[in-house]
Amino acid sequence: MAELKENTARIIEVTAKDLPLHCPTPDMVAWNSHPRVFLPVAKNGGEALCPYCGTRYKLTGPLPHGHH
Template identity: 45%
Template sequence: MSSPQAAAVVEVTAQDLHGPGVVFCPNPKMTQWSSHPKVYVDLSHDGQGKCPYCGTVYRLKAGEKIAHGH
């Protein structure tokens, strides 16, 4: 039986964003990058978001800004 792990926190920069303030999970740097379907996590509201599948929290690095294009 495996013990539950604490959710990972991944700090991202503005360059890591795909589209207007989103990242995708799992990301290619994860050891189990194909462990669940690809989902987009929205960081545009408060600078962070959580993957509904694995619980990984993505947080915009301090001082980074999300470019809002209209």
């Protein structure tokens, strides 16, 4: 079983395998800390900010084919 992460990081790096991206992510301890919101990180220049908790997500690496 994967270790759960605390929902306290303010900047989280994500990769193409994490798309479509939503916050909170399933591997966070407080996965139900606020309503799930999908974040358009690929369309926003590789960054997205969660409107509920303020966590900033940064996309690293290339996008998979089919994502715009």
